[in-house]
Amino acid sequence: MDARRLGVGLHLPQTFLTDAASDYLHDTDFNQLTDDWAEKAYAELAEQVHGKQAPLSRVTPRPQRRPPGPCTPADAPSPRPSGPVFRLAGYLEQDGRTARRHLCPPASFWHAAPHPPHRSRRLGQLARGAEGRHRLQ
Numbered sequence: 001m002d003a004r005r006l007g008v009g010l011h012l013p014q015t016f017l018t019d020a021a022s023d024y025l026h027d028t029d030f031n032q033l034t035d036d037w038a039e040k041a042y043a044e045l046a047e048q049v050h051g052k053q054a055p056l057s058r059v060t061p062r063p064q065r066r067p068p069g070p071c072t073p074a075d076a077p078s079p080r081p082s083g084p085v086f087r088l089a090g091y092l093e094q095d096g097r098t099a100r101r102h103l104c105p106p107a108s109f110w111h112a113a114p115h116p117p118h119r120s121r122r123l124g125q126l127a128r129g130a131e132g133r134h135r136l137q
Helices: 014-024 027-031 037-045 090-099 107-112 120-132
Strands: 056-059 085-088
Touching: 014 037, 014 085, 014 107, 037 056, 085 090
Parallel strands: none
Antiparallel strands: 056 085
16 A cells, blocks of 8 residues: 555565565564465455455556657666566555555565666655655665
8 A cells, every 4th residue: 555655656566565564564463474474465365355356466567568769768668577566456545545644654665665676757756755754765
């Protein structure tokens, strides 16, 4: 929810989500994690709720198509994530924008955020979100 709220992008790499998750958990819950906690979490989040939609769906991003012609560095295609990518359900994105609008994501979010290959525009949005929350490192 925080990633979408702060403009990370529609497609959230699994590595980013997994790395960012640790500080969202209470110490008691974190200490009870098993080695396969991430696989179990993604499987549970892929199950449909409310009859039709899963909270987190694995997606295959479409390749970017550009018109023929010279390619400038600003137009160069961004690298594709190496690994599974997910999309947050629309109802959770909307709820997250409201419920978490005054909350600052934890440190693990900010440490994980620069690692996925985002477009520079998306990274700029995330940087402005960090600055607005006094995360200046």
